Amino acid sequence: MVGDKAKVASDCPQPTGCTVCSVVADRADGCLWPDATAISEASARRFSVPSDRVVTGEGVQPAAVWIVQSGLLRVQRYSFDGRRQILSLVLPGEVVGYDLQGRDGLVVESATPCTLCQIDRRLFEKRMEDSSDVRRAMYLQQLNQLDRLRWLTWAIGVLTPEERLCAFLALATRFMPFEALPEGGGVLTIQISRADIADLLGTTVESISRITHRLQDEGCLEIHNPERFRIVDLQRLIEMGQIEPTFAGLPFQGNPPSKPLVSAGRGRGKAKPGEPEMTAINASGRTPKIVLQ
Amino acid sequence: MVGDKAKVASDCPQPTGCTVCSVVADRADGCLWPDATAISEASARRFSVPSDRVVTGEGVQPAAVWIVQSGLLRVQRYSFDGRRQILSLVLPGEVVGYDLQGRDGLVVESATPCTLCQIDRRLFEKRMEDSSDVRRAMYLQQLNQLDRLRWLTWAIGVLTPEERLCAFLALATRFMPFEALPEGGGVLTIQISRADIADLLGTTVESISRITHRLQDEGCLEIHNPERFRIVDLQRLIEMGQIEPTFAGLPFQGNPPSKPLVSAGRGRGKAKPGEPEMTAINASGRTPKIVLQ
DNA sequence: CGTGCGCTTGACCTGAGTCAATCCTGGTGG
DNA sequence: CCACCAGGATTGACTCAGGTCAAGCGCACG
Numbered sequence: 001m002v003g004d005k006a007k008v009a010s011d012c013p014q015p016t017g018c019t020v021c022s023v024v025a026d027r028a029d030g031c032l033w034p035d036a037t038a039i040s041e042a043s044a045r046r047f048s049v050p051s052d053r054v055v056t057g058e059g060v061q062p063a064a065v066w067i068v069q070s071g072l073l074r075v076q077r078y079s080f081d082g083r084r085q086i087l088s089l090v091l092p093g094e095v096v097g098y099d100l101q102g103r104d105g106l107v108v109e110s111a112t113p114c115t116l117c118q119i120d121r122r123l124f125e126k127r128m129e130d131s132s133d134v135r136r137a138m139y140l141q142q143l144n145q146l147d148r149l150r151w152l153t154w155a156i157g158v159l160t161p162e163e164r165l166c167a168f169l170a171l172a173t174r175f176m177p178f179e180a181l182p183e184g185g186g187v188l189t190i191q192i193s194r195a196d197i198a199d200l201l202g203t204t205v206e207s208i209s210r211i212t213h214r215l216q217d218e219g220c221l222e223i224h225n226p227e228r229f230r231i232v233d234l235q236r237l238i239e240m241g242q243i244e245p246t247f248a249g250l251p252f253q254g255n256p257p258s259k260p261l262v263s264a265g266r267g268r269g270k271a272k273p274g275e276p277e278m279t280a281i282n283a284s285g286r287t288p289k290i291v292l293q
Numbered sequence: 294m295v296g297d298k299a300k301v302a303s304d305c306p307q308p309t310g311c312t313v314c315s316v317v318a319d320r321a322d323g324c325l326w327p328d329a330t331a332i333s334e335a336s337a338r339r340f341s342v343p344s345d346r347v348v349t350g351e352g353v354q355p356a357a358v359w360i361v362q363s364g365l366l367r368v369q370r371y372s373f374d375g376r377r378q379i380l381s382l383v384l385p386g387e388v389v390g391y392d393l394q395g396r397d398g399l400v401v402e403s404a405t406p407c408t409l410c411q412i413d414r415r416l417f418e419k420r421m422e423d424s425s426d427v428r429r430a431m432y433l434q435q436l437n438q439l440d441r442l443r444w445l446t447w448a449i450g451v452l453t454p455e456e457r458l459c460a461f462l463a464l465a466t467r468f469m470p471f472e473a474l475p476e477g478g479g480v481l482t483i484q485i486s487r488a489d490i491a492d493l494l495g496t497t498v499e500s501i502s503r504i505t506h507r508l509q510d511e512g513c514l515e516i517h518n519p520e521r522f523r524i525v526d527l528q529r530l531i532e533m534g535q536i537e538p539t540f541a542g543l544p545f546q547g548n549p550p551s552k553p554l555v556s557a558g559r560g561r562g563k564a565k566p567g568e569p570e571m572t573a574i575n576a577s578g579r580t581p582k583i584v585l586q
Numbered sequence: 587c588g589t590g591c592g593c594t595t596g597a598c599c600t601g602a603g604t605c606a607a608t609c610c611t612g613g614t615g616g
Numbered sequence: 617c618c619a620c621c622a623g624g625a626t627t628g629a630c631t632c633a634g635g636t637c638a639a640g641c642g643c644a645c646g
Contacts, residue, residue, distance in 0.1 A: 146392065154378045194593065194594095207634060208593095486625095488624085503602090503626085
């Protein structure tokens, strides 16, 4: 199983480009070290990590930040009674460890076998301070992670477990191994365990199992084996999962969509009638421009 | 009602300090414009906004960023069938509008009557680029907002509606008007509607109502009127809500705790036995330091 | 060939959502 | 000054989605 998982992880799109630690996503906004030479080899170390190991988090002295080279990390937190919520998955090319300075009960673990690149925190911070390019890259990466966290919050809050799982599967085609098939759809390799999916989506392994089998009955997908699905009707998953075509948190990693993902129109709250709008309290005495309806 | 709410909003701790737009929270890390003179008066405009107005979001051309001076904004997103999730409340002293460049279906609205300070986006970005002090202040603010979003995701994922509401009430003493009483506890003024609380916590107004009355029966609080509670047993709310003493996302705004908030010890997942740890793939041939257990 | 873990399946049951009626309060207009 | 109205909050009755508990099943590994 572990061996198999490891194989799968290595199937993951292998980013290349950064000469220092071979870590760079091949997406336009993901290149973390545009001028890679600035970090010497000595300051970056690569590690191979099996599944379910603590990488960094609360108790750990955050002397280092980590870049995911391959595999997936999970950021998680427990409740007193042991219930776990996974707050995000960290994708290849992404940095972790600089913004969770031990607060909360946040812990980062490997969700799959991973290769990680370790960088000294001081050095990282200096790079951030010195280079506006690095800052910009980090900023864009943070935006993506923030988008994903917002998505997750929204999904857990308003979607049913079934809708969440549909969304997850549809999105997973963007960041897990997915071989598109000529006859449509494709084969998706689920790299993480049922328990991780359940704790990410705020549901249970039993529900995950039931829902996937229900989706199979409905013809949305075929369960080849527990970690390999044939996605038959991706469009339907996208619709059920209410995925917006503009969702930016998951730039496609090696699996750009053949056709743009289109979603059904969006529901909105009742539009407020015009009525009294903003009123300026203008110290400078100018007539304020009312900016938006 | 609106008039009353407006009164309540004005009860909110009025930040002072920034000479430009009078917007600065009086917390150490919240001062956005340490050298305020750099922004001329002409470039900042103050607005008074009633409840439930769109401030910025998806469709809106983001030509401006906004600083909340008083009142609360809500960042929210709808599902196709009209269910709403509030992703965060924006507190006085915080900036909104620079990091949601129209993506997703995010909309920012006023949850209470507010006074806002509008700043030109270009100017704001230039300030960010030029001043590492401003960058740092923004960074810390983002960390707080991120902490709160993580908390919310976790709470919706693993806590029951009752636990979430307890947590919300306990946290609300930090950012809504709260008059501590000598005999313990204090009077909390809830500035936002039941519907907003429900959509923030991923539950319904009916549940909110039932739970608050149940808490009253249990002696945790007294419902003075729908928007004013006497918190009797704050400690119990904190425990039920599983609030960590280290939770940093909500620096106290004018309501520092008389005694430090202490929570019951935290539950953790089963600790993994030692076993094979990280193995270095060390290009440079050094012996890697195994960083963490 | 046994053992264990992860996944699946079934039975059960309850927490909390839904629907609908009622209450309350503040604002309005006569 | 009082009756009326609208919107928010509350309460009750009902229902069921999905969580919990408890077996089974099957593959991987030793």
